[in-house]
Amino acid sequence: MLLGVWLGKLMAWLLRLTGRRATSLPGQLALRLTPRLLSQLGGQLRRCVIVTGTNGKTTTANLLAHMMEQAGPLVHNREGANLPQGLVTALLQYTSWLGRLRVSTALFEVDEATLPAVAACLPVKVAAVTNVFRDQLDRYGELDGALGKLLTGLRQTQAVLVLNADDPLAHFLGLRCGRPVVAYGMSRSCVQTHSHQQVRDGAFCLECGTRLTYDGFFYGQLGLYRCPACGFLRPHPDVLGVWQGDALEVEEAQLPRVRYHLPVRGLYNVYNALCAIACARVLGLNAEQIAAGLAQFQAPLGRMQAFTTRPPSVLHLVKNPAGCDSVLAAVQAEPGRKVVCAAIHDLAADGRDVSWLWDADFEQLASDPSVVSCVATGLRAEDMAVRWKYAGVARERIACHPDLAEGLALAFAAAAQQGATVHCLATYTALAPLADLLQRREQADASQPAYRPSVS
Amino acid sequence: MPRSLRIAHLYPDLLNLYADRGNIRTLVQRCRWRGLAVEVTAVPAGDVPRLHEYDLVLLGGGSDREQQLVGQTLRRYQAEWRAAVAAGLPLLAICGGYQLLGEYYELPSGERVPGLELLEMTTVAKSPRLIGNIAIASAKCGTIVGFENHGGRTYHRHPPLGRVLRGHGNNASDGTEGVRWLNVFGTYIHGPLLPKNPRLADQLLRTALRYAGLPDELEPLDDELELAAHAAFLERRLQLSTQQTEGSHSPGEERLPAGHPSRPT
Numbered sequence: 001m002l003l004g005v006w007l008g009k010l011m012a013w014l015l016r017l018t019g020r021r022a023t024s025l026p027g028q029l030a031l032r033l034t035p036r037l038l039s040q041l042g043g044q045l046r047r048c049v050i051v052t053g054t055n056g057k058t059t060t061a062n063l064l065a066h067m068m069e070q071a072g073p074l075v076h077n078r079e080g081a082n083l084p085q086g087l088v089t090a091l092l093q094y095t096s097w098l099g100r101l102r103v104s105t106a107l108f109e110v111d112e113a114t115l116p117a118v119a120a121c122l123p124v125k126v127a128a129v130t131n132v133f134r135d136q137l138d139r140y141g142e143l144d145g146a147l148g149k150l151l152t153g154l155r156q157t158q159a160v161l162v163l164n165a166d167d168p169l170a171h172f173l174g175l176r177c178g179r180p181v182v183a184y185g186m187s188r189s190c191v192q193t194h195s196h197q198q199v200r201d202g203a204f205c206l207e208c209g210t211r212l213t214y215d216g217f218f219y220g221q222l223g224l225y226r227c228p229a230c231g232f233l234r235p236h237p238d239v240l241g242v243w244q245g246d247a248l249e250v251e252e253a254q255l256p257r258v259r260y261h262l263p264v265r266g267l268y269n270v271y272n273a274l275c276a277i278a279c280a281r282v283l284g285l286n287a288e289q290i291a292a293g294l295a296q297f298q299a300p301l302g303r304m305q306a307f308t309t310r311p312p313s314v315l316h317l318v319k320n321p322a323g324c325d326s327v328l329a330a331v332q333a334e335p336g337r338k339v340v341c342a343a344i345h346d347l348a349a350d351g352r353d354v355s356w357l358w359d360a361d362f363e364q365l366a367s368d369p370s371v372v373s374c375v376a377t378g379l380r381a382e383d384m385a386v387r388w389k390y391a392g393v394a395r396e397r398i399a400c401h402p403d404l405a406e407g408l409a410l411a412f413a414a415a416a417q418q419g420a421t422v423h424c425l426a427t428y429t430a431l432a433p434l435a436d437l438l439q440r441r442e443q444a445d446a447s448q449p450a451y452r453p454s455v456s
Numbered sequence: 457m458p459r460s461l462r463i464a465h466l467y468p469d470l471l472n473l474y475a476d477r478g479n480i481r482t483l484v485q486r487c488r489w490r491g492l493a494v495e496v497t498a499v500p501a502g503d504v505p506r507l508h509e510y511d512l513v514l515l516g517g518g519s520d521r522e523q524q525l526v527g528q529t530l531r532r533y534q535a536e537w538r539a540a541v542a543a544g545l546p547l548l549a550i551c552g553g554y555q556l557l558g559e560y561y562e563l564p565s566g567e568r569v570p571g572l573e574l575l576e577m578t579t580v581a582k583s584p585r586l587i588g589n590i591a592i593a594s595a596k597c598g599t600i601v602g603f604e605n606h607g608g609r610t611y612h613r614h615p616p617l618g619r620v621l622r623g624h625g626n627n628a629s630d631g632t633e634g635v636r637w638l639n640v641f642g643t644y645i646h647g648p649l650l651p652k653n654p655r656l657a658d659q660l661l662r663t664a665l666r667y668a669g670l671p672d673e674l675e676p677l678d679d680e681l682e683l684a685a686h687a688a689f690l691e692r693r694l695q696l697s698t699q700q701t702e703g704s705h706s707p708g709e710e711r712l713p714a715g716h717p718s719r720p721t
Contacts, residue, residue, distance in 0.1 A: 352589065359475045359477065379692060381688075383685050386685045389681050390651060395678075
């Protein structure tokens with residue numbers, strides 16, 4: 001065991017020394033030498049909280065981390081490295097050279113497919129499922145497979161489940177797991193009145209196969225659902241959220257409503273905040289600790305991350321139709337003109353199949369006059385461009401270059417010309433390179449004054 | 457004024473796992489850009505498909521659970537399906553929808569889920585799943601590219617849609633992909649299938665127009681973006697050059713039935 005710990009820690013130290021991010025590689029190396037390292041380190045924890053689901057894991061976990069840190073130190077895979085090697089890397093940071101873990105509480109976001117492999121290694125006391133959307137089908141097989149993996153994983157734990165009541169698939173998990181459940185959900189008053197044609201992944205009752213009917217949708221398949229045949233229906237949430245602009249009021253049985261200021265934008269992020277608050281309540285944190293945690297939150301990489309470039313730019317992660325639709329809605333809600341620059345890669349971590357681009361509602365870009373130009377880039381730039389063409393985006397508003405730097409340059413040129421903000425949408429593996437390019441642009445723009453004094 | 461082309465999308469709520477909506481979108485836009493009237497009927501699960509009212513039917517892919525549900529529904533109207541397909545109803549069936557056209561789909565447990573029996577074709581589920589990028593050579597439409605993800609191995613003696621250049625195809629052993637028989641187009645390729653394969657999209661449209669008794673001359677479109685995506689996929693993802701694949705398809709793999717199928721009156 002010690003050899004794995006040493007080499008892992010050494011590698012993390014070397015990576016940081018050379019200025020690189022050490023999120024997975026040290027754990028990967030340590031696991032190769034000591035395959036049981038996760039359970040050996042995990043076994044030293046007193047309690048572990050897990051956040052899993054399709055979308056919003058990283059944001060939810062980071063929000064919750066800030067809240068939990070108000071109560072004590074915490075191991076946390078902050079940068080979203082959510083495979084076993086990522087968990088081990090995070091644990092190694094708090095492990096002494098003698099293999100002792102110095103912290104007793106951990107918070108991990110865990111990939112759905114990884115959950116069955118790690119659940120038994122950790123003393124999981126609370127497990128949150130944000131939602132179950134279609135994500136990376138080619139990696140996990142089909143949607144039923146993702147549900148199965150979650151179910152297998154959660155059943156190995158002794159956890160209280162914190163589940164999204166508005167998601168029929170998450171609710172189904174709760175019914176099948178046999179673990180105690182705390183359900184969170186949005187208030188009826190937050191139902192979306194205009195409903196786009198979106199893919200409803202769980203539109204059929206998992207109990208009996210009948211089509212679910214909805215009294216209202218929040219987004220995607222999230223809404224007030226019920227099965228007309230078997231009585232499967234959206235439960236009343238134990239933790240109920242009422243979203244009001246930049247504030248979220250939270251209601252729990254018998255307790256007075258508490259109003260929290262939100263550090264995030266967009267309905268999908270409000271759900272993440274609500275999930276984190278529900279977990280915090282299960283962990284016994286009070287309203288002050290929750291509010292303090294929310295106040296310390298900063299948007300993680302690619303979650304509406306703003307860059308002070310000229311023209312200004314914002315970076316968004318997109319990886320599946322539901323997440324992409326939420327991002328598009330958030331982009332459109334921003335004031336002013338926009339240039340959308342989508343960087344679409346199809347490496348293993350992105351999912352090699354890009355057919356999800358056709359399930360995302362890019363039609364809403366075509367009908368929005370504030371979106372002045374769409375630039376496709378990345379290894380599958382051409383697929384993105386074709387998608388836009390068929391969504392109805394005018395041909396002259398579409399540009400395409402597979403090289404990220406070149407694509408980004410096209411987007412900034414268009415934005416400068418039109419007085420627009422650049423909104424970059426990036427798949428997982430395009431995110432870090434794009435963030436680098438934006439940072440460099442930021443530095444270059446900062447060193448050059450916008451208005452040069454006249455020298456005549 | 458000629459009537460509009462009628463396309464039916466069967467069970468989009470159950471069988472839309474691989475963005476089959478993109479195929480519909482492609483057909484519709486390619487009609488609209490040419491000024492052809494087109495209407496799409498989404499037939500939700502539970503509704504009876506009125507096959508005589510459609511000029512082209514799309515059947516997509518779903519997860520195993522959803523596919524079983526569809527199989528049960530479809531089989532109730534087996535006689536109607538057989539008559540319509542024999543009369544030349546153009547049918548595009550993808551992945552799960554393709555498997556449903558055969559005699560049965562054998563699950564790993566050995567249980568056989570009966571299909572529509574429109575084709576002399578059987579499918580056996582096996583692991584590993586056949587997942588990845590694929591390119592095939594077809595006689596009528598040149599190369600066809602896309603993505604495949606299926607556990608089933610499909611065997612049939614009908615002409616295939618094409619020969620596998622890269623990827624797995626019907627069963628990863630006999631080098632065939634899909635089926636092309638009467639006016640049935642069956643394939644494992646999605647991604648979705650039609651946007652990056654505009655020649656295939658137009659062939660489908662021509663087949664449907666002919667079946668509808670409408671003029672089947674199609675004005676050429678500016679396919680620059682589509683063909684760029686097709687070429688980029690071949691080169692960047694499959695290391696095939698466009699020149700390499702043109703003309704490499706063997707003749708005779710795709711035979712159209714003798715005589716133009718006509719609509720029953």
